[in-house]
Each structure stands twice: as C-alpha cells, then as structure tokens.
Amino acid sequence: MEIEQFFEDYEAGAQRKTLGRTITETDIVVHAGHTGDFFPHHMDAEFCATRPFGQRIAHGTMTFAIGVGLTATQINPRAFTYGYERLRFPNPVHIGDTIHTVVTIGNKSPDPKRKGFGQVVEVTETKKQDGNTVMYCEHILLVEMKETGA
Template sequence: MMLQTRYFNDYAIDEKRVSQGRTITETDIVLHAGQTGDFFPHHMNEEWCKTQPFKKRIAHGTLIFSIAIGLTATVINEASMTYGYNRLRFILPVFIGDTIYTVLTIAAKEDYKKPGYGLITEKVEVYNQNEKLVMACEHLLLVKKCNI
C-alpha cells in the first residue's frame, strides 16, 4: 500500500487500473455467511446445489463486491474519499476456486456542489480467470480540487 495525493484535475477520462487476482475459497464463503447471517443454500449446501442450474455452490454477491473493491485498495489518496456506489450488478456467478480481478476505468468527472471538490465516477468491472465479466458497478469518488 502506498500514499499518493491526486487532485480532481489529475484524473483523466478512460484512465485504467487493473488489480491483482484473488482466488475465492470455501473459507471466504463460510466466513462471509457467518458475518452477514446469509446462510442460503446457494452458498452453503453442496448437495442441494447439485439440483440447481449451476450445480455447485456460488459465492455471495456481497462477498465478491467486498473482495473486488478491496483488491483496488492499494493507494491511499489523502485528497479523496469514497462517496458511494451506483448500479451494482452481479452478472455471472462466482464459484469456489474462481480467481477474480478488478478493472477500474475513469468514466466521468463533474463539479460537486461543495466548492473545492469534484466527483469522479469510476467504472468498476470484475472478471474471472476466463475473462468473463462477473460484476459491475460505479464507484463515486469525492476529490479535492488543487488550489493553484
């Protein structure tokens, strides 16, 4: 992890960043179920899942979201903070043993209602080891403007 100061004007539309990969494990799913209380059989019951369309357990969407965003947390920017997330979609299931990675693309920049700040929209795309899109959302980043 590194410290970096980037102001609103330092971001460029279509700029991309790709994370490292992370393999999803059974332990991830069990811990997430315990933390959230989501013990639905889609995540926890291998035998029941054999009777379902995917034939095996799937990772919680919220687990994939958490890990995917965590993979992007490699730089601390003192001039920005997360404002929120929009348009979260779970496109394909993620299974035990799948490896995911995250691609961030700067999609939009706009002035913010509070003077001295701008809003950056990052397109967040999460892919599996087969380069199939499994999750997507928009990350809103509130960023200070440079005082030049």
C-alpha cells in the same frame, strides 16, 4: 501506496488492473458467518447440484467486498468514497475461481453540493479467470480540487 491526485489530475479512460485472488470455501463460510446469510445457494452443495449453476455460488456481497477490496492498493488523501451505483452481478463466482478488478476512470464533474470538490466515477469491473465480468459498479469519489489562483 499513497498517490496524491486532485480532481483535475484524473483522466477519463485511465485504467488499472489489480492482482488476482482465488476464492475459497473458507471465504464463503466466513462471509456467511459475518453476515448471517446462510442461503442454500452459498452453503448447501447437494441443493446446488440440482440448480442451474450446478455448484455453490459466492455471495454477491462477498464478491463486492473482495472485488472492491482488491483496489485498495492506492490511497489518495485528496479523495474519499461518496458511494456506489449500478451494482450488478452478471455471472456467478464459484469456489476456485480467481478474480481481479479493472478500474477505469469514467466521467468527472464538479460536485453540486460541495464547493472545492469534484466527483470522479471509477467504473469498477471484477472479472474471473475466463474474462467474464462477475461484478460491475460505479464507485463515486469526492476529490479535492486544486486551489484556484495557485
């Protein structure tokens, strides 16, 4: 869905929640193949049975990709990604977990390098079915400002 929002239209504290997605073994295997990350914590059930989590865990990079991907239901032609900061994975994702992402508008400020643009920080938290946060990051958007004097 396309929504057209200028920098001035973003309100701190505004929030949206995505639909859920259940993580499968296929997700983990395909991600390992794409990235080359066949680390045993993701791929070796017998090894993982002896580790603290007791079972395979999803790649952090996969959790990030899917968690952020879930938010791509709103397309704003006035904004684009500048980057991500403060990326953390405080809890593991296992096969069978269902995740969703909550996006909260954090702070916003004029961009110091680009006249006519502002930075909007989306606090992005991916959670699983038990409510635990499995991924946290701050998504920085560059957003076009409204023309002055219009």
